[in-house]
Each structure stands twice: as C-alpha cells, then as structure tokens.
Amino acid sequence: MGLVMEPMAAAIGVSVPVLRFLLCFAATIPTGLLWRAVPSATGRHLYAGLSGAALSYLSFGATSNLLFVGPMAFGYLAMLLCRRLAGLVTFLGAFGFLIACHVYYMSGDAWKEGGIDATGALMVLTLKVISCAMNYSDGLLKEEEGLRDAQKKYCLTKVPSLVEYFGYCLCCGSHFAGPVYEMKDYLEWTERKGIWASSTPSPLLPTLRALVQAGICMGLYLYLSAMFPLSRFSEPLYYEWGFWHRLFFQYMSGFTARWKYYFIWSVSEAAVIISGLGFTGWSDSSPPKAKWDRAKNVDILGVELAGSAAQLPLNWNIQVSTWLRYYVYERLIQKGRKPGFLQLLGTQTVSAIWHGLYPGYMIFFVQSALMINGSKVIYRWQQAVTNSGLHTILTLLNCAYTMMVLNYSCIGFQVLSLEETLASFKSVYYVGTIVPIICVLLGYVIKPARSAKPKARKAE
Numbered sequence: 127m128g129l130v131m132e133p134m135a136a137a138i139g140v141s142v143p144v145l146r147f148l149l150c151f152a153a154t155i156p157t158g159l160l161w162r163a164v165p166s167a168t169g170r171h172l173y174a175g176l177s178g179a180a181l182s183y184l185s186f187g188a189t190s191n192l193l194f195v196g197p198m199a200f201g202y203l204a205m206l207l208c209r210r211l212a213g214l215v216t217f218l219g220a221f222g223f224l225i226a227c228h229v230y231y232m233s234g235d236a237w238k239e240g241g242i243d244a245t246g247a248l249m250v251l252t253l254k255v256i257s258c259a260m261n262y263s264d265g266l267l268k269e270e271e272g273l274r275d276a277q278k279k280y281c282l283t284k285v286p287s288l289v290e291y292f293g294y295c296l297c298c299g300s301h302f303a304g305p306v307y308e309m310k311d312y313l314e315w316t317e318r319k320g321i322w323a324s325s326t327p328s329p330l331l332p333t334l335r336a337l338v339q340a341g342i343c344m345g346l347y348l349y350l351s352a353m354f355p356l357s358r359f360s361e362p363l364y365y366e367w368g369f370w371h372r373l374f375f376q377y378m379s380g381f382t383a384r385w386k387y388y389f390i391w392s393v394s395e396a397a398v399i400i401s402g403l404g405f406t407g408w409s410d411s412s413p414p415k416a417k418w419d420r421a422k423n424v425d426i427l428g429v430e431l432a433g434s435a436a437q438l439p440l441n442w443n444i445q446v447s448t449w450l451r452y453y454v455y456e457r458l459i460q461k462g463r464k465p466g467f468l469q470l471l472g473t474q475t476v477s478a479i480w481h482g483l484y485p486g487y488m489i490f491f492v493q494s495a496l497m498i499n500g501s502k503v504i505y506r507w508q509q510a511v512t513n514s515g516l517h518t519i520l521t522l523l524n525c526a527y528t529m530m531v532l533n534y535s536c537i538g539f540q541v542l543s544l545e546e547t548l549a550s551f552k553s554v555y556y557v558g559t560i561v562p563i564i565c566v567l568l569g570y571v572i573k574p575a576r577s578a579k580p581k582a583r584k585a586e
Contacts, residue, residue: 139348143242150185151302151393155333157181158299158401167317171293174316178296182247185302190244194251197223198295201255205262205285213260217453220252221479228482249480250304253449254295258286258309260453272461276452280308290316299397303390305423305445307403315403326405327416333400336421340392343426347385354378356540359550373530373554380533383540384429391423391443420445433521435494435501435528450477471495486538486547493535493559500562501528503569510574527561534558 135145157177164170182190197220204212204219224245233245257280264281267273273281286294286309294312314320356379358364364372395418398404404421408414428441439447455473459465471492478491504524511517535558538547551559 141242147185147242147302150181151390153181154298154302154397155337155393155400158397158403161299161401168289170316171289174293174297175289175295178298178301181298182244182296182301186242186244186247190247193227193244193248194296197248197252197255198291201259202285202288202291205259209285210263210266213256213263216259217256220255224248224252225479225483233482247302250301250306251295252480253306253446253453254309257306257449257453258282258291258294261309274452274456276456280310280452282309286313297403299401299403300394303394304443305391305394305398305421306449307420307445311420312403321405321407322402326402329399329402329404329418332404332416332418333396336392336396336399339426340389340396343385343389343392347382347389350378350382350385354382356383359537359541359546365553369554373534373557376537376550376554377529377533379540380536381430383536387443388424388426394423395421432525432528434505434524435498435531436505438494438498438528438532446477467495467499470498481539482542484542485544486540486542489538489544489547490535493531493538493562496559496562496566497528497531497535500531500565500569503565506569506574507572527565531558531562 131142131145135142138145140148161170161173161177164173179191179194182194200219200223201212201216204215208215227245227248231243231245233243261277261280262282262285264273264277265283267277267281269278290309290313293316294309297312300307315322354375358375359379364375367375395404398421399418404418406417406419409417423444423446425441425444429438432438432441439450450473454476455465455469458469458472474491474495475488478487481487481491501524504520504527508517508520508524511520534551534554537550541547541550
C-alpha cells in the first residue's frame with residue numbers, strides 16, 4: 127500500500143503518512159452522508175463511534191484508538207463517581223493526559239518534518255470529554271446559583287449511556303480536526319429531536335460551497351508555501367534583507383500558513399454539514415434561509431480583514447474559541463466582578479497548553495493576549511473621536527496593527543522553538559511586542575470619555 131501511495135504523495139509534496147491522513151479525512155464526507163441512512167438512534171450512535179474508530183485506525187494505526195480510551199474512560203468514570211466535581215476532575219485528568227502525550231510524541235517536530243500522529247484528534251477529544259463532564263456537573267446547579275446562559279442551555283440532567291458517549295466522542299465528522307460540539311446537540315441530532323425533529327433542508331449546496339472553498343484554500347497554500355517557505359527564517363539570506371523586507375516576509379509567512387488551516391476546516395465543515403449536524407435552524411430573513419453555523423470553524427474574510435484583534439477569536443477556530451469562552455474564560459470570572467487581562471491571559475495559557483508545550487506556542491498565546499488588549503485601547507479611541515477623518519484613520523490603524531502583530535506573533539506558532547522564535551522577533555526589533563505594550567500603556571494615559579455607543583463596545 128505504501129508503495130502505491132508514494133508516487134501520489136510525491137506528486138502533491140507531502141509524506142505518505144500525511145497523504146494517508148488526508149484520504150481518511152476526505153472519507154469523513156461520504157461517511158457523514160451515510161450516517162443519514164442509519165435507521166435507529168442506537169444504530170446511529172454505534173455508526174458514529176465505529177466509523178470514527180475505523181478511520182482513526184486507517185489513518186494513525188491501531189494504537190491511536192488505545193490513546194483515545196484513556197480520557198474517554200476517565201471522563202465517564204468521573205461522571206459516575208463524583209458528579210459535583212466531575213468537570214474539574216475531568217479537566218485536570220484529560221489535560222494532564224494530553225500534556226503527557228504532547229511531551230512523549232513531541233508532535234510539533236513531526237508535523238514540521240512532514241509526519242503526523244493522533245495527538246491532533248486527541249486534542250479535539252479532550253475538549254469533548256471535558257465539556258460533557260462539566261455540563262453534567264452543571265446539571266446539579268440551580269438558576270439562583272448564577273448559571274450563565276451557556277450553562278443553562280447545555281447542562282445535562284442525566285449521564286449519557288455508554289453508547290451515546292462512544293458515538294459523541296468518536297463521531298468521525300469532527301473527530302480529526304473539529305469542530306467541537308456539545309453533547310446535548312449531538313443527542314438531539316442523533317435522536318432527531320429539537321430542530322432535527324422535522325425535515326431539515328438539503329445540505330448539498332452548502333457542502334459543495336465548503337468543498338470549493340477547501341480546493342481554493344489548498345491551491346493557494348501550495349502556491350504560496352513555495353514562495354514563502356518556513357525554512358527561510360533559518361537561512362542567512364533572510365538576515366541580509368532590510369527591516370521592511372523581513373517584516374513583509376513575516377506577514378506573508380503567517381498569511382500563507384493560515385490557508386492550510388482554512389483547507390482543513392473547510393473539509394471538516396463539509397463533513398459536518400452533509401451529516402446534518404451542522405444545521406442550526408433558520409434565519410429571520412424573508413424568506414428564511416438555513417443556517418449551518420455549528421459546522422463553521424473559520425470566517426476567512428473575517429480573519430484576513432479583521433478590524434481589530436478582538437474580532438479574531440470570533441472568526442478563527444470558532445468552535446474552540448467558543449469552548450474556551452464557555453469552559454475557561456467565563457468560569458474564571460468571579461461573581462460581581464468584570465473580566466480583565468488576567469482572565470484573558472489565563473484563557474490564552476490554557477489554549478497554549480492545549481496546542482502543545484513548545485515555547486513557540488506559549489509565546490504566541492501570551493502575545494495574543496497582549497495584542498488583543500492593545501487593540502481594545504485603539505478601539506476605545508476610535509469610538510471616542512467625533513471627527514470622521516480621524517475615526518477612519520484610527521480604524522485603518524487598528525486593522526494594520528492587528529495584521530502586523532498577528533503575523534509577527536504567529537511565527538512562534540510555526541517554528542515552535544524558543545531560539546528561532548526570538549531570532550525572528552529580534553530580526554524586526556521586537557516591533558510586534560513593543561507596539562502592543564506602548565498601546566496598553568498609552569491606554570492608561572489617554573483615557574477617552576465614555577462613548578454613547580454601548581452596543582458597539584459590547585460587540586468588541
């Protein structure tokens with residue numbers, strides 16, 4: 127089989143393991159379509175879990191499914207034995223297991239060299255088992271205890287059965303790369319309740335749109351990656367360039383890398399849409415249009431044309447950002463107090479650890495917290511000025527600031543090592559770190575009057 131795949135892998139410039147993964151990943155689309163034909167709820171649970179396990183085996187080997195058993199069993203036992211603390215216990219246990227796997231496999235090095243392993247799927251699974259356990263713990267709480275909207279919506283009053291839990295954890299449409307979804311939504315979808323109780327709209331056109339988007343994204347990535355290779359950061363030629371040339375290359379390197387993720391998430395979106403799970407109801411427009419927001423993990427234009435850094439989590443890795451907001455950020459806020467930089471930094475730290483223990487990840491997410499805080503300062507200035515010309519200038523400034531700092535910061539996410547990350551930062555005189563710090567400090571000095579636009583501020 128490997129001999130047959132070698133010419134195919136060489137033709138598209140990837141390793142055989144990556145090609146095997148891509149083929150199995152693409153197979154999640156027809157697998158999701160076939161799910162619709164399974165006649166009973168129990169059958170659909172079994173199909174979801176078994177198809178995910180089978181594709182994991184074909185993609186990563188037999189040990190991958192053994193890897194998934196650990197956090198799945200731990201989370202389920204926590205729900206059975208200590209309901210009140212199940213969320214916290216599962217969070218610590220599942221994240222501890224994920225960290226151990228990150229240390230053991232050091233997947234980032236393998237990914238840079240063209241390899242692949244099951245830790246990416248394990249990352250998605252970790253979020254699923256934690257949210258399920260937390261929602262089961264929330265089922266004990268009462269509204270007067272200050273439940274947030276997400277807790278009220280997704281809390282579980284009874285523990286899922288083993289079959290339900292198995293299907294939820296390994297459902298193939300999102301098992302490899304997300305999107306993350308809630309147990310309550312999964313159960314209603316599988317049992318054809320809630321918005322799935324009546325006939326749902328045809329997924330054909332939105333699935334085709336996602337596949338076309340995936341093809342465009344892959345084409346752009348293959349084209350741009352040859353022009354802006356990541357290896358250039360370790361070559362003497364890069365350091366012979368001037369400041370603006372190096373800054374431009376950093377921008378294009380980050381821009382190029384994102385198309386790979388856009389491709390992956392577009393394929394996942396197609397798989398989740400065609401299964402029906404991506405359906406989220408109807409719009410309020412006339413005539414109403416079907417919405418498929420549960421499948422959406424990225425808004426490409428929303429990222430590339432972001433007006434401020436605060437908009438990035440709303441458009442990039444959307445479902446993981448939502449998970450972080452529900453299960454980390456909001457739960458770090460003490461009752462009666464407003465969230466601040468510490469809650470943001472704590473959330474970004476959890477996100478960094480979830481991705482891996484490489485210094486580049488840590489630096490990227492600390493930088494992200496700093497970037498967002500600096501962008502919020504510029505946004506407050508935008509809302510305070512009454513001169514339309516100055517408002518336009520600040521709007522463009524915030525957009526340029528966001529793109530510059532984002533692409534500067536994400537070099538660490540790509541090169542991973544501390545030495546290479548700091549070398550790339552130093553090559554542009556740490557401009558992407560200094561500018562956000564200056565913005566944050568100026569925010570304490572230049573304090574605009576409170577704007578009369580609360581809705582706009584709330585959106586930011």
